[in-house]
Structure formats: structure tokens, C-alpha cells
Amino acid sequence: MAVDVATELAELKKKVDEMQPGALPKLSMVVFSGDLDKLIAALIIATGAVAMGMQAVLFFTFWGTAALRDPKVNVGGKDFMSKMFGWMLPKGRGKLKLSNMHMAGMGTAMLKDLMRKKNVPSLDQLFEMAAQLGVQIKVCEMSMDLMGFKREELIDYPNKEFCGVATFLADAKESSVQLFI
């Protein structure tokens, strides 16, 4: 009898040990796009996640990093290509366009106006709320280098971190929700 219990206990232990840990209530999102409407969606999901009691981490990469530029900051010492890219890319979230119906600025202006009328928080307000709620922002170092952005150029945001794909994957694989926007 006692032996049986020991055997069964050992088997059960083995089974439990082999189980993969379940995911955490956590959202990991790649913000690849630099489109205004997609950024609004990303920030609404992230702030909503925190409201739901989840952790939220946003990884800004490629065009997404341009949305993090601070329009008030100018940095020198850039090479020619970086300067070119700097001019071509939107300087901060005030300059972002819609993914759709931008129509030379008219569509984008209309949507912003409509959002104001309908009380939908603006991207600025969403960033502020995200910071308050503790949404984490991590920035792809390779994109920063590629686009020629310097760290001083980015907006102030609490505990902003610079990293690579390994950091995203470490977060993503323990998260119950992952998205690429």
C-alpha cells in the first residue's frame, strides 16, 4: 500500500514537473507601424489591458519609433543619411498620418477633429494615460540606429528601455496576449 502511494506520487510529480507554466495576464505588442490610427489602437489596447489588471509592454520598432520622437528636440552630429531619414520621417506623433484616407492631410485632420468632438482621447492623452497606468515602452535599438535616431530625441516616458528582439520574445512568451501592429 505505502509503496503504491509513493509510486503514484512520483508519477504525479513527474507529470506536474513536465507541465509548461501557464501564461501571465500580460500583453506584449510590437508597434511596427507609424500610422496614427494604428498607434491610437495600440495605445487603447495597452491602457485597456492595464485596466483589466494585466501588465502591458509595447515594443516600438521600425516606423513605430518615429512616433516616439520629441518634436521640440534637435540633435546635431548626424551623418548625411541619418539627416535625410530624419527629414523624411514624421517628427513626433503630431505628424503621423492615417493608414487609410489620409488624403493629403484632409482625412487625418478630419479624424482628429472628429475624435475631439466625440471625446476620444488623442494620441497625446493616450500616451499620458499609458505612462500613468504603467504601460511599459521598450524601443528597438536596431531601428534607432537604422533611422539614425538618438536617445535624446525621444519623448520623456517613465522607464523607457532600449533593447532587441530577445527582450520582446522573453516578454511575449510569458504573455497571454501578443499582437503585432
Next chain:
Amino acid sequence: MAVDVATELAELKKKVDEMQPGALPKLSMVVFSGDLDKLIAALIIATGAVAMGMQAVLFFTFWGTAALRDPKVNVGGKDFMSKMFGWMLPKGRGKLKLSNMHMAGMGTAMLKDLMRKKNVPSLDQLFEMAAQLGVQIKVCEMSMDLMGFKREELIDYPNKEFCGVATFLADAKESSVQLFI
């Protein structure tokens, strides 16, 4: 005493058996987009995942399949529509455009140049690395048919597999990370 242990053991066993299996350390990604920048992101995430000790599976569908065409291969026996599509779609990854700032080819050329200068692996190098690391490529049969692509037209890649949505879902539901690009 003995009864208590046996009962508790039986209860514990039942509990363990009813538990949902946790996700595997695995990445399943739908590569829907045929944009150069998004494909670079997809391949970086996939190779990074293998470096992190995960399995990685990429499902190429819709515009993504065009990126898998081998520019050196010409196949005959296509009907009119398939020929049309064949001409209109980019033939291989060398012909892909940016999702943003393509600017009649100038933006795309600039980014490629910049990537070379910054030592960022090109899409070709990323595919090679992915093959070496064992990233799996699965191709949507329906997209192949829709775009009129033949299997012989696609690049050589180890263990390339042709499948449908059920294969993706079987992979995705046991994966800890799923993305749609």
C-alpha cells in the same frame, strides 16, 4: 490516515488531468504581408525565437507567398490570369517594396543601402540564417493556387511544406507566441 492520503492523491490526479496543457516554447507567425520591411521584421523575430530556444514556424499566405518566388525560375503552362498575376506581383524578395516611404523605389533603395552600412542582415541573409537555424516555412496552398504560383517557382528551403489553415491553427494553438504580420 492511509485513506486520507489515497483520497487526496486521487483528487490531485483528477485536478492535474483536467488542467489545460500549457503552451510550448514556440512561435507561430502568419506572414500575410509582402512588404520588405515587414518580412525583415518577421525573419528577425523568427531567428531570434530559435536563438531563445523556441521552435519557429512561418506560414506564408497571400502577398507573403510572392516573397518566396525564385526570380531565376520560369515556369510555363500558366493560364492568362495566372500569367497576369505573375507579372504584377513581385518576383522574389529582391523586388519587394517598403510598406511606407517606398517613394517610387528611392526610399526602398535607401533603406537597403542603410541596412548594408549598418550591418543589418539583408532579407536574403535572414532567409539563409533561418534555414540554418531550422525555422520552418509552411506555405498556404490556397494562395499559391489563387496567385497561380507553381511549387517549382518557389525558392529552395529545407523542408518547405504546403498546407492550409488547419495546419497553422494546430501549430498556433500549442504555441506560446502567435503573430500576424
Next chain:
Amino acid sequence: MAEHDAVKVLDLKGLPCPMPVVKISQEIGSIDVGQVVEVHTTDPGSLADFPAWAKSSGNEIVETKQEEGLIRIFVKRVK
């Protein structure tokens, strides 16, 4: 003697993401369990990525040194 008794140096200078973690994941198997490899990288993202990689792969970052224009990371193979 090499710091932390590192048995080899992995030169990853100039390589951006994802190369540093791909390379360490390929090279870690070339040293014995318990041994240390010294990684040289210029990618600031590696400061966050190597600990993330080590945790995920079950290895250990023994020390990280930031010098002018060079980051040195000492990785011990644990598994």
C-alpha cells in the same frame, strides 16, 4: 589570465540585432558546462537582450562591463 577564466572570446562587434543572440546561441554549445565565454559587442540592445536570452535558455550572465565603445559580457554555460 582571462577575467572570469573565460575560455574564449566571441567577437560580435558591429553586428546589430538579431545577430548577437543568434551567435551566442550557436556558440554556447562549443564550450563545456561551467565554462565562461567573453562576448564583445557594440550593440547597446545586448545589455537587455543577453539577460533575456540567458534566462530563457537557462544560462548565466556572470558580469557585464561597459567600456568606451565596447560592451563585454561574460556568459557561463549552465545547461
Next chain:
Amino acid sequence: MAEHDAVKVLDLKGLPCPMPVVKISQEIGSIDVGQVVEVHTTDPGSLADFPAWAKSSGNEIVETKQEEGLIRIFVKRVK
């Protein structure tokens, strides 16, 4: 006496998603466990979102009343 003995009213009229759930998540801590807050919202999405939020955060929707141009949701703090 307030319905369901609600100890306070949270006025969220005119605020669209994600504000209603963000606000309730911030305000629920201001009442004691067992107490009820009465939420006023004009966002029809809240009819689905509040139960989802309550389930996820471990709280309870005591009652939901739909009136002309106003939704009133009674939320009890459980945790």
C-alpha cells in the same frame, strides 16, 4: 437611499472606449471591499465591457439599468 446602497456615483457620461474601463479600474480602489459604486455611462460598449472587466479583475456587476440616453451600472468591489 441610493440603490444597492451605492456609496458613490462615477460620472463617465460622454466618455468612449477605453475610458470607462480605465476609470472604473482606477476608482474601484477608492471604495471598501463589499461596497458598491454606481457608474453612469453613455457608451453602449460598456454593456459588454463592464462584465468582462469585472470577471477579469475579480469584481461583481450587481445590476445594469438601461434608461433613455443613460446606462447605470452598479459595481461591487469584491477584491
